Amino acid sequence: MARGRLRVYLGAAPGVGKTYAMLAEGQRRRGRGTDVVIGLVEPHGRRLTTRMAEGLETVSRRTMVYRGLECTEMDLDAVLARRPQVALVDELAHTNVPGCRNEKRWQDVEELLDAGIDVVSTLNIQHLLSLADVVQEITGVRQTETIPDEVVRRAEQVELVDMTPEALRRRMVHGNVYPPDRVEVALTHYFRPGNLTALRELALLWVADRVEEGLRRYRAEHGILAPWETKERIVVALSGTRDEEALIRRAVRIAGRIPGSDLLAVHVSRDDGRVGADPAVLAGHRALVESLGGSYHRVADEDVAEALLRFARAESATQIVLGGAYRPLHELLGDRVVARVTRHAGGLDVHVLTHERAKRVEVPALPPLTGGLGRNRFGWGLLLTAVLLPLLTVFLTTVRGFGLAGVLLVYLLAVVGIALVGGVYPALAGALVAGVLADYLFVRPVHSLTVARVGDASVLVAFVVVAATVSAAVERSARRARRHARASAEAGTLADLATSALRDRDDLPALLERVRVNFALEALSLLQRDGAESRRWFVTASSGPRPPERPEQADTEVAVTDELMLAARGRPLDADDRRLLHGCAAQVAATWESRRSRRQAEALGERAVVDRHRAEALRAAASDLEAEVTAAQGALERLRERRTPVTATQWAALCDRSQQAVRRIGALVGDLLDLSRVHAGALDVHLRPVDMDEVMAVALGDLGPGGHTLTLEMTEDLPDVIADATVLTRVVTDLAAHALRRSPDGEPPDVAVRTADGRVEVRITDHGPLDVEAREAVGAPVPVTGLVPRLCADLVQLIGGELQWDATAGGGVTAVLSLPAAAGSAAGRAAD
Numbered sequence: 001m002a003r004g005r006l007r008v009y010l011g012a013a014p015g016v017g018k019t020y021a022m023l024a025e026g027q028r029r030r031g032r033g034t035d036v037v038i039g040l041v042e043p044h045g046r047r048l049t050t051r052m053a054e055g056l057e058t059v060s061r062r063t064m065v066y067r068g069l070e071c072t073e074m075d076l077d078a079v080l081a082r083r084p085q086v087a088l089v090d091e092l093a094h095t096n097v098p099g100c101r102n103e104k105r106w107q108d109v110e111e112l113l114d115a116g117i118d119v120v121s122t123l124n125i126q127h128l129l130s131l132a133d134v135v136q137e138i139t140g141v142r143q144t145e146t147i148p149d150e151v152v153r154r155a156e157q158v159e160l161v162d163m164t165p166e167a168l169r170r171r172m173v174h175g176n177v178y179p180p181d182r183v184e185v186a187l188t189h190y191f192r193p194g195n196l197t198a199l200r201e202l203a204l205l206w207v208a209d210r211v212e213e214g215l216r217r218y219r220a221e222h223g224i225l226a227p228w229e230t231k232e233r234i235v236v237a238l239s240g241t242r243d244e245e246a247l248i249r250r251a252v253r254i255a256g257r258i259p260g261s262d263l264l265a266v267h268v269s270r271d272d273g274r275v276g277a278d279p280a281v282l283a284g285h286r287a288l289v290e291s292l293g294g295s296y297h298r299v300a301d302e303d304v305a306e307a308l309l310r311f312a313r314a315e316s317a318t319q320i321v322l323g324g325a326y327r328p329l330h331e332l333l334g335d336r337v338v339a340r341v342t343r344h345a346g347g348l349d350v351h352v353l354t355h356e357r358a359k360r361v362e363v364p365a366l367p368p369l370t371g372g373l374g375r376n377r378f379g380w381g382l383l384l385t386a387v388l389l390p391l392l393t394v395f396l397t398t399v400r401g402f403g404l405a406g407v408l409l410v411y412l413l414a415v416v417g418i419a420l421v422g423g424v425y426p427a428l429a430g431a432l433v434a435g436v437l438a439d440y441l442f443v444r445p446v447h448s449l450t451v452a453r454v455g456d457a458s459v460l461v462a463f464v465v466v467a468a469t470v471s472a473a474v475e476r477s478a479r480r481a482r483r484h485a486r487a488s489a490e491a492g493t494l495a496d497l498a499t500s501a502l503r504d505r506d507d508l509p510a511l512l513e514r515v516r517v518n519f520a521l522e523a524l525s526l527l528q529r530d531g532a533e534s535r536r537w538f539v540t541a542s543s544g545p546r547p548p549e550r551p552e553q554a555d556t557e558v559a560v561t562d563e564l565m566l567a568a569r570g571r572p573l574d575a576d577d578r579r580l581l582h583g584c585a586a587q588v589a590a591t592w593e594s595r596r597s598r599r600q601a602e603a604l605g606e607r608a609v610v611d612r613h614r615a616e617a618l619r620a621a622a623s624d625l626e627a628e629v630t631a632a633q634g635a636l637e638r639l640r641e642r643r644t645p646v647t648a649t650q651w652a653a654l655c656d657r658s659q660q661a662v663r664r665i666g667a668l669v670g671d672l673l674d675l676s677r678v679h680a681g682a683l684d685v686h687l688r689p690v691d692m693d694e695v696m697a698v699a700l701g702d703l704g705p706g707g708h709t710l711t712l713e714m715t716e717d718l719p720d721v722i723a724d725a726t727v728l729t730r731v732v733t734d735l736a737a738h739a740l741r742r743s744p745d746g747e748p749p750d751v752a753v754r755t756a757d758g759r760v761e762v763r764i765t766d767h768g769p770l771d772v773e774a775r776e777a778v779g780a781p782v783p784v785t786g787l788v789p790r791l792c793a794d795l796v797q798l799i800g801g802e803l804q805w806d807a808t809a810g811g812g813v814t815a816v817l818s819l820p821a822a823a824g825s826a827a828g829r830a831a832d
Contacts (some may be wrong), residue, residue: 004113006155007120008092012203013196015177016163018122019043019090023052025120026088030056035085039112039119040074040105042090046176056088064097071097076108079117085116093127093147106147123152125203137197139190160207165196232261235312236294236321237341238285240267240277244323245288250353251321252292258597263294264315268307279582283559305340312348319349343741381422385430388414393437408434408463409443415467419474427471435464511591512543515566515584519577522570523547524553526588529563537565542594544569560585564592685798689720689822690728690754692760699732703740707746710736720752720822721760723799728819731792731803735764735815738788742812755821762817789815 007025011018019041030036038058043049059082062075073096079087094105102108110118115495126135129146136142152158163171169191171177178186236251238244248265255263267282286296301307312320322338342350392414396407411434419427439449439460508526515810516524523544527537537550547569548554554567558581566585573581696714739749747767754761789805792815796803802818 002116003117004118005157006109006113007118007157007519008152008155009120009122009154009159009161010125010164010203010207010467011122011161012125012166012199014124015168015171015189016161016705018124018161020046020049020052021159021161022058022088022120022122023049026086027052027054029086037084037087039079039087039088040091041088045179048176051691057084057602058684062100064099065101066097073097073100074105076101076111079112080115083115084117086120088110089119089121092121092123092152093145095145102761104147105149110151119590121803123147125199125206128206129151131202131206134202135199141190141197155512158207160203162203164198165193165200168196169193181669212591221650232258232319233259233264233315233317234261234319234321235264235266235308235315235317237308237337238265238267238270238282240282240285242278242281242350244285247321247323248285248288248292248294252294253322254319254351255294262388263289263292264297264317265294266297266299266308266311268304269298269300279579283582287559291808305337305344308337308341309344309348317348319351320345321351321353323353348352356573378422378426381426382429384418384421385426388418389430389433393441397441398403404438404459407438407466408459411435411438412463412467412470416470416474419471424471427474428468431464431467431471434467435460438463443498508541508588508591508595509543511588512541515567515581515588518545518584519573519581520571521568524566524568525549526592527551527565527567528558529565532742540564556581558582559586560589560592564589572708685724685727687722687724687799690723690725691720695729695732696724696751696753698729699736701728702733703737710740711748711750712753713751714753715755718760720754721819722822723819725800727795727799731763731795732762733819734788735791735817738786738792739766739815742766744768756818758821760821762819763814763819765812765814767812 009018009025020248022674023038023041026038036056038053038056040061041049041053041058043053059075059078061072061080064071064073074089089105089109092106092109096103096105096108100108102111109121124132126139126143126149127145128149130149132143132146150321168177169187172187172191232255234251234255236248240246251265252263255261264283267277267285269277270738282298289296297311299307299311301310308320311317320341338352342352389411396402396410402410415427415430415434417429436449440447443460444453512524512526515521521544523542523546524557525542525547526540527548527550528540529537539547539549548567549566551557551567554569554577555571556568556573558566558568558578560566566581566588568581657748693714696712700710700712701760736751739751743749749767750763750765752761752765754763773827793803796817800820802816804816806814806816808814
């Protein structure tokens with residue numbers, strides 16, 4: 001069975017006409033005789049959309065109950081059983097109600113396509129998964145319903161339903177998108193002109209990229225290698241030298257003269273083992289290219305010219321920009337990159353831009369003075385030259401019979417030894433000194449630098465050449481050995497850092513300390529930019545004394561990401577150390593990202609806890625408010641009934657009951673507002689020693705008039721407690737009032753204040769009814785519901801105390817409030 005084909009109408013925002021276009025396509029196919037049904041359409045009350053659906057067969061929806069509400073979804077089984085040729089399914093990114101076979105509607109569409117049914121659907125650009133973060137940054141709204149881009153890319157046709165922001169806003173004003181009561185809010189928030197323009201550009205770019213993918217696929221399928229100039233793409237080749245910024249800017253100016261063109265910068269690094277460009281320079285080039293709107297790429301190949309051409313053809317480039325020839329002498333001897341690219345470019349336009357360095361002739365650089373062996377061995381080589389050659393000369397002049405060839409062979413062995421110890425320069429010096437000594441002492445005429453025979457002169461020249469060649473070979477081997485040793489050390493360092501990063505996954509300071517110690521730096525800090533365009537930096541983590549707080553305070557800077565930078569203070573780092581530090585920066589970036597992800601997860605967890613507490617508080621408030629509202633309504637209904645005789649006493653009692661219920665409702669609303677302030681962190685708390693005698697006196701006074709009866713027991717010489725006096729008084733008052741409401745008449749609540757284990761406990765016991773589970777859990781903590789207990793628990797936690805509810809043996813519940821005693825008091829000293 002052939003798989004069905006998918007057609008998607010893509011819009012930049014709600015209201016551009018996607019559903020209308022989908023229904024119009026259905027009517028068009030129905031007019032051609034195609035079997036078309038509506039699997040699901042959401043007209044949202046729009047008259048034109050509803051009218052366009054008239055005449056099309058509609059499959060009945062499936063009704064489901066979720067959280068007490070009736071919801072309708074597409075009946076997938078009914079559509080499969082109906083088996084039409086084309087099904088119209090609206091809102092491809094929709095999330096189905098729990099209980100459906102698939103979580104997402106696009107998964108339902110996949111089943112229809114697998115069954116051979118063609119599907120026409122709709123989608124807004126903000127629902128694409130890859131653009132969710134971008135849309136949130138633009139609109140400030142997080143999209144909860146998303147769809148993977150790959151699902152839409154597999155569609156046979158994606159048609160953009162476009163509308164200018166001004167036209168869409170006019171449609172909204174006319175009431176063609178939202179009801180009148182929602183228009184003003186929508187126009188001032190999501191549907192602002194800037195938001196709509198940005199969303200429209202996103203939609204156009206996404207569709208253009210898909211068209212480009214289709215074009216590339218067509219060219220690949222038909223073997224078309226020649227570039228098609230559907231869009232100008234300019235490739236600028238970078239060699240990695242420090243003075244190529246002018247080349248990049250000139251290439252940007254060339255691309256800027258062609259509207260809609262793309263700039264691609266590419267650096268080809270050789271894979272033949274030769275040392276490449278400085279990573280710091282390449283990082284600077286990358287930052288410059290991306291800041292100017294281009295894209296940066298790196299490829300590895302031994303043949304630079306062939307790699308450039310292959311990259312340009314793969315990217316369908318139309319122009320290549322190259323810098324003028326300024327290659328060193330050893331590269332001039334081989335094939336010229338510019339000449340080869342120009343010769344094999346074919347239909348590509350090649351721009352060769354002149355360069356300041358092209359005016360200078362470069363000379364191959366000599367090896368450094370100390371070679372590849374270090375300063376110590378260089379000094380030992382010079383010392384060996386000064387000591388060994390005189391000793392050998394004394395030996396050769398004393399022991400006769402070696403001949404000129406034997407003398408030169410002995411000297412050659414000495415030069416090789418010097419090269420092994422000190423490198424090329426001490427060996428060259430030794431070769432020249434040995435040649436002069438052999439000429440002066442062993443070549444006729446003796447004790448003269450003149451050479452009588454041509455053969456002796458040739459032997460001396462050959463000796464010096466062989467000695468120099470051997471010295472150069474030893475130097476090269478030493479350099480390679482040192483490079484390999486350094487590579488091994490770098491690999492060990494990176495492996496050590498990777499192990500440390502895995503062991504201390506989120507310990508960024510420990511990782512920075514490891515990097516600082518490995519590079520023998522004085523201080524190292526990880527700086528983060530305060531905003532993408534800001535020049536302000538702040539320290540995220542650091543190691544060592546006085547770490548740099550800004551890039552200009554550092555001796556070495558290494559860019560980690562666009563917003564992170566490693567700033568080091570201490571010894572200067574050479575190119576190899578900087579390259580290794582770049583590798584370490586990748587480990588630092590991974591650890592920083594891991595820590596940020598963990599903190600985001602913790603923040604989400606804390607938000608979930610806050611949401612759960614808020615939901616519990618709302619449920620408690622709803623329960624308390626329901627009882628009071630019911631009492632107030634009952635009293636008011638009795639007052640409104642004129643047929644039932646009501647005495648003056650009954651009338652006064654009903655009025656009092658109504659007034660009490662209204663006051664209670666107002667108090668509950670105030671408690672709910674206070675609870676929201678606590679959760680929002682908007683309640684100021686000042687912890688200090690508080691006198692419990694004053695707190696109890698104020699709390700009992702706050703209960704107000706009305707003949708409240710309490711049994712109060714307080715220990716003498718109570719210590720002060722550490723708390724906020726206002727918050728503590730509020731908690732004690734609310735707990736006492738709660739106990740009074742629960743206690744029956746004639747059984748007043750008991751309040752006891754005493755010390756226990758260096759803390760002060762306030763125990764408030766009511767005599768209200770208990771459920772079966774609470775009666776069975778005498779002496780153990782029991783859950784207590786209600787808004788007042790929830791608010792008191794949160795307030796006590798805010799001031800550093802503890803609150804729990806225990807079931808009592810005689811019935812009722814005891815609220816146990818425990819607070820730390822102030823230092824210096826009797827209880828505090830006993831606890832110490």
